Amino acid sequence: EGTRLSVPLRCACPSKTQQAAGFRYLLSYLITWGDDVPTIAARFRVDLQDVLRANTLASGDTIYPFTTLLVPLSAEPTKADLSSQPPPPPPAQPPSPDTPSGGGGGSGKRWVFVGVGIAVGASLLLGTALLWFFCCRRRRQSPKAEGQKSAAEYEPWSASMTVSSSFSGKVGNVLDALSVYTFGDLEKATGSFSEDHHIRGSVYRAVINGDAAAVKRLKGDVSNEINILKQINHSNVVRLSGFCLHEGNTYLVYEFAEKGSLSDWIHHRAKGWEGSCLDWKQRVRVACDVANGLNYLHNYANPPYIHKDLKSSNILLDNGFMAKVANFGLARSVEDGEGVQLTRHVVGTQGYMAPEYIEHGLITPKLDIFAFGVVLLELLSGKEAVYSKAGPPKTECLLSGSIGEVLGAEDVREKLKIFMDPCLRDEYPFDLAFAMAQLAMGCVEQDPNSRPAVGEVLVSLSALYSSSLDWDSSDAPRSDSMVRARGELVGTRLPLSTTS
Known part of the structure; x- marks a missing residue:
């Protein structure tokens, strides 16, 4: 077959x-x-x-x-539009009017011109080589810009440092791709790591060369994250710009996400910003952005990567609420021809880890799909991955397990309305919310083979986002009838038998 x-x-x-x-x-x-x-x-x-x-x-x-x-x-579009044609060649220059048309004299002059051309070309080539040589020599002799050093001058591998001895070999090849900062430069950029610059945990806001940045202090071997991020360039993956080693700590310098993490907005309500509740269109846009980033990691990065630690606190939002996947400390590459990966070292966050990973240490791209399904449920409900269910008795519940009860109930419409984030009130298209809930439920299936691939997820979310752009709050009363008109966005039709 x-x-x-x-x-x-x-x-x-x-x-x-x-x-x-x-x-x-x-x-x-x-x-x-x-x-x-x-x-x-x-x-x-x-x-x-x-x-x-x-x-x-x-x-x-x-x-x-x-x-x-x-x-x-x-x-x-026409075939001419779709075909990729090379640019037309430049028009040939007309012959000079005083050039002889034939005869031995013309041939002799032509050879003279050829000789002169060769001599001029050789002179230009020699001059260019000499200029390049003196520029390189001058560059080596000139002092380095303050705050950064070249790979040859930087001495992060001294015996006084407590980092692992293998770190230099693992990360040495990225020195040319990333900026290497001195600790003094980062102290200056973060106000000596003052409380005014503190974001959360070990992350600080910095200003480097006039641009905002985030500086994260880490202990131990972080070469895995450095080696991954220096190869990745995608608008939905956070960008690493440089690093610094100082007294056994590694300081990673990232692009700054002005709006903080997604978890701040959907769980703790971001402080200091007006209208801190994300609206429906913003939530679907965030979901599309994260799916786009995962699609790049799974299908287009070389080699492909499994993130392994996707969660709402590892999704950052820039000033325009574009989502960026961050924190690649646990990420793992998938080499060509490599099959199923197994590990005995199961690490992650409760509520986001797939059952096959917890029970058997099984690592596949479907691991990220499960975690992404939990993030979708967070966007819909405003609840955390593990939340307390009102009692008595008061119990802790997994968000991934609750959606089946909601969509499997007879009064699914009322159940889903209760499940939705109260912050949204009724300002969302119910049929599209149901479609997104169905997609999320497929992502958190117990059997990894039953979960969709990230490409399918991205296609479904793109359709949801396109439909959401047409929606406004005045459409809410017509939302029920739109279910039949729109068809099946993710392959399942909403049951219309409801209680009033």
Whole structure:
């Protein structure tokens, strides 16, 4: 029998606003190296702002190869639009009017020109080589910029440090990819790690070269996280910019997420920001962002990675509420041809760990899918992964186990309304909330083979987000009838027999 290959395709339909603007199609364009949004918009003869709005992008946002971009079109694309044609060659220069057309004299002059050209080319090549040599020599002799050192001058492996002796070998090859900071520079950036700069735990806010950053202090061997993050470049994965070793501690310098962690917003209600309750569209957007980051880690990173510690406190939000997956201390790579991985060292957070990992130490990408399902349930309910159920008696419950009781009940509509985060009130589309709950329940299935792959999850969430963009609070009374009209977003139709 042949091998079955599942290829997830991003599919979306024009929103009501796009339809009103005359757009009938949304083309899923696969981004490749060298592409940018203005070039893609020009290729399909579409206004740049229409493409930005279709993808909730801002002007100047970075797009990444091997991801997709939605291009709104008023008519089906032609074969000429879809074919990738190389740029036309520059037009040939016309011959000089005074160039002889033939004869021995013309041939002789032509050889003179060839000789002169070769001499000039050799002179330019020699001059370039000499210039490069003197620049490199001058650079070696010039003092280094304050706060950073080159790999050759940096001495993190001295005997006075208490880090493991194998650390230098593991992380030595990343020195050229990351900035290496001195401890004094980080002290200055964090106000000597003052309480005013303290975020939580061992994380501090810093200002380095005028840019905000987060500095995290860690003990022990952190080479795994450094080696992973220095290879990853994705908008939904937190970026590591540098590190410092000092007195046995490793200080990792990350991009700064202005809005903090997702758990702050859905559990503790973020302090200091107005409207600290995430609305429905923000929650679905966060879910899409996290799924996009996981999809990159599982399917496009080389080698692929399993995060192993996905939870709401390891999901950070930037100033525009874009979600970024963080904390790769437990992550593990999946090499080509490598099958099931087993471990005796089961580490994680209660409520997020999949049953096959707890019982057998089984590590597969479905481990992250289970944890992601729990995060979806947190976004829906506002509850923590392990929460206290009102008694008597007062008991602790797993959020992953409660959704089956909600969706399996006869009065599923009332049960789901009670399950939803009270912070949302009734300002959410009930049919889409049900579809998201169904997706979450599939992600937390006990059998890992019954859970969807991250590509399927991303496709379902993209459809949910596209539908959510069309929704506003005035649509709430019509939400029940929309269930039949929208069809099956995740393969299951909402039961309509309810109690009033």
